[in-house]
Structures are given as structure tokens and as C-alpha cells.
Amino acid sequence: xxxxxxxxxSSDKQYYQSMLLDMVEPLIPHxxxxxxxxxxxxxxxxxxxxxxEMEAFxxxxxxxxxxxxxxxxxxxxxxxxxxxxxAGTTPSSFEFWGHLGDCDQRMVEMAAISFGILVIPExxxxxxxxxxxxxxxSWLNEINLHSQPENNWQFFxxxxxxxxxxxxxxxxxxxVADAMEKYESFYLGNGWYADGKRPQMDYYTSFxxxxxxxxxxxxxxxxxxxxxxxxxxxxxxxxxxxxxxxxDEGKALAFGRSQTYxxxxxxxxxxxxxxxxxxxxxxxxxxxxxxxxxxxxxQPIFDNGHILTVGYTYPNLFISERYNASGSPYWAFKTFAxxxxxxxxxxxxxxxxxxxxxxxxxxxxxxxxxxxxxNYDVSALTSGQYPTIEHPHAAEKYAKxxxxxxxxxxxxxxxxxxxxxxxxxxxxxxxxxxYYVRRKCESFELFEQELVSVWKPLAEIxxxxxLIPTKAGHIRKHSITSSIDCVAYECGFSxxxxxxxxxxxxxxxxxxxxxxxxxxxxxxxxxxxLVIHAAPNTNLSFPITCIPAVCCEIKQGENFLESxxxxxxxxxxxIVGGDCYExxxx
Numbered sequence: 001x002x003x004x005x006x007x008x009x010s011s012d013k014q015y016y017q018s019m020l021l022d023m024v025e026p027l028i029p030h031x032x033x034x035x036x037x038x039x040x041x042x043x044x045x046x047x048x049x050x051x052x053e054m055e056a057f058x059x060x061x062x063x064x065x066x067x068x069x070x071x072x073x074x075x076x077x078x079x080x081x082x083x084x085x086x087a088g089t090t091p092s093s094f095e096f097w098g099h100l101g102d103c104d105q106r107m108v109e110m111a112a113i114s115f116g117i118l119v120i121p122e123x124x125x126x127x128x129x130x131x132x133x134x135x136x137x138s139w140l141n142e143i144n145l146h147s148q149p150e151n152n153w154q155f156f157x158x159x160x161x162x163x164x165x166x167x168x169x170x171x172x173x174x175x176v177a178d179a180m181e182k183y184e185s186f187y188l189g190n191g192w193y194a195d196g197k198r199p200q201m202d203y204y205t206s207f208x209x210x211x212x213x214x215x216x217x218x219x220x221x222x223x224x225x226x227x228x229x230x231x232x233x234x235x236x237x238x239x240x241x242x243x244x245x246x247x248d249e250g251k252a253l254a255f256g257r258s259q260t261y262x263x264x265x266x267x268x269x270x271x272x273x274x275x276x277x278x279x280x281x282x283x284x285x286x287x288x289x290x291x292x293x294x295x296x297x298x299q300p301i302f303d304n305g306h307i308l309t310v311g312y313t314y315p316n317l318f319i320s321e322r323y324n325a326s327g328s329p330y331w332a333f334k335t336f337a338x339x340x341x342x343x344x345x346x347x348x349x350x351x352x353x354x355x356x357x358x359x360x361x362x363x364x365x366x367x368x369x370x371x372x373x374x375n376y377d378v379s380a381l382t383s384g385q386y387p388t389i390e391h392p393h394a395a396e397k398y399a400k401x402x403x404x405x406x407x408x409x410x411x412x413x414x415x416x417x418x419x420x421x422x423x424x425x426x427x428x429x430x431x432x433x434x435y436y437v438r439r440k441c442e443s444f445e446l447f448e449q450e451l452v453s454v455w456k457p458l459a460e461i462x463x464x465x466x467l468i469p470t471k472a473g474h475i476r477k478h479s480i481t482s483s484i485d486c487v488a489y490e491c492g493f494s495x496x497x498x499x500x501x502x503x504x505x506x507x508x509x510x511x512x513x514x515x516x517x518x519x520x521x522x523x524x525x526x527x528x529x530l531v532i533h534a535a536p537n538t539n540l541s542f543p544i545t546c547i548p549a550v551c552c553e554i555k556q557g558e559n560f561l562e563s564x565x566x567x568x569x570x571x572x573x574x575i576v577g578g579d580c581y582e583x584x585x586x
Contacts, residue, residue, distance in 0.1 A: 012348045020063045026306040035084030036095040041326030047105040056327020058109035063333030065116045066340035086132045089139040100142040111156045114163035137169035144172040151196030152208035154179040191238025192366035198388040201367040202256030206268035214275045239279035241364045244371040247378040247405045250291025254408035266292040267334035274337040283353035290352045312540035361469040372469045377406040381467040383453035384444035395439045400425040407493040408540040422538035424494040424547045431486040460484045473566035480559040491549040492565045495520040496542035504531045511548035518569025525562045527552035
């Protein structure tokens with residue numbers, strides 16, 4: 001394994017190059033003989049392990065392409081990828097990636113391969129022989145022969161066709177135009193896109209939709225200046241509100257699906273730097289990226305072979321989706337786009353700056369959130385989001401009352417007992433032998449200082465909920481109309497259980513979980529306080545948590561419940577470590 005560059009580089013650039021290679025070099029023994037497959041584990045996604053190995057091969061490219069483009073030279077990996085491109089697209093090869101079908105996962109992975117052809121054709125295209133280039137182009141062109149989901153997948157087709165066009169191969173202009181028209185139908189305003197025609201505004205707006213649109217602007221600005229200018233304008237608008245999703249420490253709001261992509265949360269900022277989008281001063285962008293990466297590098301996200309795991313701040317299959325294979329987490333490498341910058345780019349010498357002054361609270365109506373900030377936490381009140389595709393734990397990923405960059409959220413292991421439900425930031429009802437929570441809202445309204453939603457946890461109950469931000473947390477007001485008697489639990493933020501330091505207070509109308517570093521509180525106008533000891537590994541950030549709650553009786557007819565939810569913590573960061581967490585001084 002050889003690390004070297006053609007010219008001296010700044011210490012910052014070398015630092016991030018080394019960070020990338022420290023994550024990539026442990027993968028080298030796991031590539032197949034001809035390089036086209038990367039076997040990283042035996043857990044499976046819906047599309048099977050063979051395609052999963054192709055996915056892992058491709059996703060590493062999101063880091064290595066900018067590394068090579070920026071002057072990095074890792075000859076062993078370059079040789080693996082040059083061989084892999086050939087073996088994977090030669091139909092007679094044992095390692096052939098296979099022919100595509102409709103809505104095929106391999107379409108997703110074509111985007112990274114196509115990005116490589118666009119950015120560094122001299123390394124990933126020109127060294128191939130004419131027949132090898134023909135095979136690669138023919139395989140990529142299969143994306144034009146099949147349908148894709150009408151969501152962020154549409155731009156895989158655009159990027160792939162741009163790559164084919166850039167090297168003089170057959171491409172399909174009609175398919176590109178059709179995909180871009182679909183993207184237009186997803187647009188909401190103020191820079192925000194939904195992930196398709198559905199009420200789902202999450203990280204896909206940033207690390208998929210805008211990410212690919214900015215790639216388009218980089219390589220089509222001369223031939224399609226109006227469209228490129230429009231995409232850049234929207235990305236700048238989006239940046240002004242997306243920055244609210246990041247706290248002062250670099251953590252990002254834990255919200256929505258695909259949390260296992262981890263530091264891809266900051267990929268948008270990296271692509272802004274790569275494409276010279278002046279959405280914020282360069283020092284602010286550098287601060288966002290550097291703090292984010294440092295936060296993630298402190299987390300135990302690797303296994304003992306230093307391979308990225310499925311999970312969030314620790315390995316955790318409970319949070320995963322059907323499309324999370326062993327190599328899926330390497331989509332996080334999208335955040336290394338800034339490595340493509342030349343050695344003398346000012347990004348490498350500018351000091352990292354803190355976040356600019358941001359309003360709190362802040363309504364972002366396009367993603368249906370009110371954002372609040374404290375020194376080392378960002379929280380979001382939300383109403384009205386829910387995916388039309390029922391992803392695993394969709395209610396927990398989209399429909400809770402509040403989300404946080406510090407405390408994140410929990411997912412259930414069952415709906416039959418409170419400990420396995422782990423219902424943080426939910427009002428859950430126990431009826432007919434199981435628990436019910438908010439899912440899709442029947443209706444909702446957004447105001448500067450309040451979110452209002454109407455929802456039905458089950459047929460016999462209708463709830464109108466008002467969420468109001470406060471300085472220390474938020475207030476919830478629930479008007480509950482029920483045709484049955486049942487029990488409801490008003491739940492606060494999950495709190496990490498740190499060895500023997502945890503203290504629990506359960507009183508009438510009040511529950512508190514605390515330790516010397518902070519606390520999580522629920523106070524209500526009625527009911528009895530209790531603390532739920534959540535089942536292990538239900539929370540994204542902490543393996544063992546406690547959830548303060550208030551248990552209330554719900555009678556037939558009209559019921560009213562008002563609660564105050566608060567959190568407090570010292571100005572120190574949290575590192576996950578096994579079954580506890582460790583505090584370190586900043």
C-alpha cells in the first residue's frame with residue numbers, strides 16, 4: 001500500500017486524505033480476484049449479496065474519485081478499480097455485474113462509476129482498451145432501458161448519461177430531459193425538494209437531489225447555462241435553511257431514513273465547496289465539514305477490522321432499511337468530494353469558522369419543522385411528514401413530535417410492551433393489547449411558533465396536537481376524542497444510562513431522568529410519572545437509555561393533556577462507548 005502525491009500539500013489536505021485512506025485500506029483484502037466485488041459481511045439487503053458486493057465496490061469510489069482527482073495516488077486501489085471496471089462489465093467474466101431490470105439497485109451504484117468517468121477519465125476511462133470501453137458504456141446505457149422510482153433515483157440516469165456523453169458514447173437525451181422534468185415536479189420552493197411526489201423531506205434532499213444537481217452544474221454549465229444557474233440558485237437557497245440542521249459541535253439532526261449513511265449528512269456542504277457554490281464563506285463551510293467529520297470519527301462506527309458497520313453512532317441492525325447491505329454505509333464517502341480541490345485552493349488554508357448567528361426558533365415550512373438551538377444541540381418539532389412507502393420504523397423516523405442532534409431517536413423492537421416500543425417523543429396509546437403512535441397526519445398547520453396536527457393512532461381515537469417551542473424544550477397540547485377507555489403515555493427524550501450515575505424521579509405528573517451531566521424531563525397536567533427502561537440498542541445514539549414519561553387515563557369522550565418537555569446537559573460532548581457513554585472536555 002503506497003500513499004504519495006505529486007506535489008507537497010497542505011497539512012489539512014493530507015489529514016483528510018489520510019482519514020479517507022485509513023478507512024479504505026482495511027477493505028483491500030476483501031476485494032474479489034478481479035476487483036469487481038467487495039465482500040464486507042454476510043448480512044443481506046433485499047437485492048441480495050452479489051449486488052451488495054457490487055454496491056460496496058461502487059460506493060468506495062465516492063471517496064477515491066476526489067482523492068485521485070486532487071492528486072492523491074494510491075496505485076494498488078487504482079489498479080483494483082481499473083480491473084474491476086473491466087471485469088464487472090464484461091458479460092463473459094465470472095465477476096460480471098449482470099444485466100439490469102426495472103428499479104434495479106445497480107442503477108444507484110452507476111452514479112459513482114459515472115462520476116469517476118466525468119471527473120478523472122484519464123484514470124478510469126482512458127486506460128481501458130476500446131472493447132473494454134465499449135462494454136462499460138453498453139452496461140451503463142442499460143439504465144436507459146428500464147424504469148426507475150420517481151424519486152431521487154431519477155438523477156442517477158442524468159449523471160450516467162452525462163458520463164456517456166462526455167466520452168463520446170451513446171447516450172439518451174430524452175431520458176435525461178424526462179428525469180429532469182420529474183425533478184421539477186418534486187420542487188417545493190426555497191431550495192427544498194421532496195424525495196419524489198410524497199411528503200418526505202429528509203437528507204435525500206441534500207446528499208442526493210442537490211448533490212447530483214450540483215454535479216450537473218459542474219459539467220453542464222457551458223452547454224446548459226440556464227439550468228445550471230437555476231440549480232445553483234436553488235442550492236444556495238437550500239443552504240440557508242439546511243444549516244439549521246447542524247449544531248455547534250458538528251452533529252446533525254437525526255431524522256428520517258438512511259441514518260446508516262452517517263457523515264453523508266454533510267455531503268452537500270462538501271459538494272458546495274467542490275463546485276465553488278458561494279452559499280456561505282469558505283471558512284464557515286470548512287467549519288461545518290471539519291466539526292462534522294471529527295464528531296463522527298470519535299464514534300465507534302467501525303468493527304474490529306475497521307470496516308464501517310450498519311448503524312448510527314454504534315453498530316445496530318435494528319435501525320436499518322431493506323436496502324442496507326454490508327457496504328451501504330460507504331455512501332458516507334460522498335462527504336470527501338472536497339478532496340478533489342487542488343493543493344493551492346484557499347479551502348486548505350482558510351481557518352475553520354463557527355456557525356453564523358442563526359435564529360431560534362426557526363420555522364422551515366418546506367420540511368414542516370420548527371428548529372430550536374442550544375450550544376451543542378439542535379432539535380426539531382415536526383408535523384405532517386410521512387413517507388408513502390412504509391420503510392421500517394417509518395413512524396419513528398418521520399412522525400415523532402421532536403428530533404434532536406444530541407439525543408437522536410429510538411426505534412421499536414415490538415409494539416407489545418413499553419420497553420421494546422421505546423416511544424421517546426411520542427404520545428402512545430395502549431388499546432386492544434398493543435401500543436399505537438402517531439403516523440400519518442390527517443391534517444396539519446404550520447405557524448412561526450406552533451405546529452398543529454390532527455391524527456388518529458387507531459380508529460377509535462382522534463388527537464389534535466399543538467407543539468410549541470420554549471427556551472428549554474417544548475410544550476405539547478393534546479385534545480383527545482376517544483370512543484374507548486384506554487391508557488396513554490406522554491414520553492420525552494431518551495437519556496443515556498451512564499453506568500451507576502443515573503437518577504430517576506417518578507412523581508404525580510412528573511418524571512425525570514438525570515445524572516451529573518444533564519437531564520430529561522416530562523411534566524404534565526395529569527397522570528403519574530414513570531421512567532421507561534428501553535430495550536437495549538433501540539436508540540440510534542446510545543445503546544442503553546431511559547425515557548421519562550407520564551401515564552394518563554383516557555376516558556370515552558373529550559380529554560385534554562398538556563405537557564412540558566425539557567432537556568438539560570453540560571457543555572461537554574458525548575462519546576458512545578459500549579453500554580455507557582464517556583464525557584470528554586472540549
